[in-house]
Amino acid sequence: MKKFVRIFVIALVVLLFLGTFVFLYLNSRPRPERYETLEPKVMDLEKTTIVTGKIEPRDEVAVKPQISGIITELLKEAGQRVEVGEVIAKLKVIPDMNQLASAESRVRLSQLNLRQAKVDYERQKTLYDKGLISANDYEKVLQAYNQAREEASIAQEQLELTRDGVSSNKASSSNTLVRSTISGIILDIPVKVGNSVILSNTFNDGTTIASVADMSDLIFRGNIDETEVGRLSVGMPMQITIGALQDLRFPAALEYISPKAAATTGGANQFEIKAAVTVPTASPDGKAPLIRSGYSATAQIVLQGAHQVLAIPEAAIEFSGDSAFVYLVGGTDKQPTYTRTSVQTGLSDGINIEIRSGLKASDKVRGSLLVDDAGK
Numbered sequence: 001m002k003k004f005v006r007i008f009v010i011a012l013v014v015l016l017f018l019g020t021f022v023f024l025y026l027n028s029r030p031r032p033e034r035y036e037t038l039e040p041k042v043m044d045l046e047k048t049t050i051v052t053g054k055i056e057p058r059d060e061v062a063v064k065p066q067i068s069g070i071i072t073e074l075l076k077e078a079g080q081r082v083e084v085g086e087v088i089a090k091l092k093v094i095p096d097m098n099q100l101a102s103a104e105s106r107v108r109l110s111q112l113n114l115r116q117a118k119v120d121y122e123r124q125k126t127l128y129d130k131g132l133i134s135a136n137d138y139e140k141v142l143q144a145y146n147q148a149r150e151e152a153s154i155a156q157e158q159l160e161l162t163r164d165g166v167s168s169n170k171a172s173s174s175n176t177l178v179r180s181t182i183s184g185i186i187l188d189i190p191v192k193v194g195n196s197v198i199l200s201n202t203f204n205d206g207t208t209i210a211s212v213a214d215m216s217d218l219i220f221r222g223n224i225d226e227t228e229v230g231r232l233s234v235g236m237p238m239q240i241t242i243g244a245l246q247d248l249r250f251p252a253a254l255e256y257i258s259p260k261a262a263a264t265t266g267g268a269n270q271f272e273i274k275a276a277v278t279v280p281t282a283s284p285d286g287k288a289p290l291i292r293s294g295y296s297a298t299a300q301i302v303l304q305g306a307h308q309v310l311a312i313p314e315a316a317i318e319f320s321g322d323s324a325f326v327y328l329v330g331g332t333d334k335q336p337t338y339t340r341t342s343v344q345t346g347l348s349d350g351i352n353i354e355i356r357s358g359l360k361a362s363d364k365v366r367g368s369l370l371v372d373d374a375g376k
Contacts, residue, residue: 035338036367037329040312040359045349047304053222055242055277055295057213061182064206068198069093069176071191076210078189082180088189088210089178091197103159110152117148184214187293213293218277220252220299223262223270231303232257238275239300242291252277252299275299306347306354314353316367317345326359327366338366 069091076088121141128138188211191197200206220240224232238252252275261269279291318325324345331337346354359365 035329035336035369037336038312038316038365038367040310040355040361040363040365041352042308042361043311043352045306045309045311045347045352045354046302047347047349049224049228049301049303051222051224051273051299051301053220053273053297053299055218055240055291055293055297056221057184057187057215057293058217058219058276059182060187060211060213060293061184062208063088063178063180063210063212064208065091065178065197065199067091067093067176069196071193071195071197071209074189074191074193076186076189078186080186081184082186082210082212083183084180086180087177088180088186089191091176091178093176094196100159103155106155107152107159110148110155114148114152117145121145178209180210180212182212182214184212187211187213215291215293216279218279218291219255220275220277220297222273222297222299223265224273226261226269226271228303229257229271229273232273232301236301240275240277241298241300243296243298245291245295248280250277250279254301304347309346309354309356310359310361311352311354312359312365313367314348314351316365317343317353329364329366 071089072092073090074088075090076082076086082088121144124133124138124141127133128135189209190211191207191209195207197207197209198204220238232254234254234257236254238254240250240252242248242250254273254275256272256274258272260271262272263270312326316326318327318340324343325340326343327338328341329336330339341358343358344356346356348354
């Protein structure tokens with residue numbers, strides 16, 4: 001009995017050893033590699049580039065005061081629409097003491113001259129009425145009197161403008177009223193009631209009361225790499241995508257390419273471009289999209305295109321120096337054969353590549369190694 005058990009155990013060990021050996025042998029044998037089979041397709045190819053930038057109004061105007069003073073009232077807020085000539089703010093004048101003293105002195109002097117001219121005029125008029133002087137002498141005195149009156153009026157008006165910022169004769173066009181110079185949307189009002197403001201002069205740019213822009217006339221401003229700027233030309237179409245409005249795309253047309261590099265990023269020069277954006281009047285939901293100045297955006301530009309050409313996935317191409325090859329599929333499904341064939345390539349969009357010669361639409365091409373086989 002013990003002998004039988006011993007023989008059985010030995011036989012079992014031998015079988016396990018032989019089974020393990022056979023299993024390892026079979027799994028160690030190389031399996032034939034299987035590849036994806038591709039068919040050339042006729043399609044449109046486009047080589048595009050993406051430019052990052054932002055949306056801006058074409059013209060943004062800084063509205064500044066015509067006199068120095070203190071803001072007493074703000075009549076508008078950022079985001080509101082304003083028309084040309086509409087009042088944005090009111091000012092209280094802070095007169096310059098030197099100018100005020102000069103204006104007051106001019107008024108006093110003009111009043112003295114007017115009184116003297118009036119006396120001379122009345123004296124000469126009495127003599128003229130009696131026929132004691134000529135009409136020529138009388139007209140000269142009358143002219144001097146009229147000039148003195150005009151000078152006194154101008155001096156008084158200048159004093160009122162210097163002291164109050166407005167004259168009694170031109171109250172409707174007061175310098176204390178800051179008016180918009182264009183029609184558009186108020187983008188920003190960087191001042192508050194009580195702030196002191198100054199007019200623009202030789203020594204400074206003046207205080208900005210409000211920034212106003214026409215938001216129906218927008219441009220895309222961005223930078224493009226020097227390796228691609230040479231392929232651009234004015235008038236090229238673009239598609240603009242705004243980061244805050246991902247569901248909408250806006251057409252645009254390239255209208256400016258800087259002749260000089262604007263910046264350097266990672267050792268490569270960047271050139272500024274501008275494109276006129278066509279703003280839609282309404283989005284698919286029937287509402288006009290609200291586009292804000294400064295929105296970040298991306299522009300897709302078609303650098304080159306090929307219409308209805310024979311193409312295959314670029315991964316199926318084998319490049320060797322300046323030559324390109326594909327492997328034509330032959331044989332059967334169980335035992336395929338692959339023939340290396342030279343082809344002439346054309347435009348690539350990064351996924352598919354144009355085949356200009358060396359391949360027919362009816363051919364089949366070897367693609368990537370199948371995952372199951374590649375992983376074993």
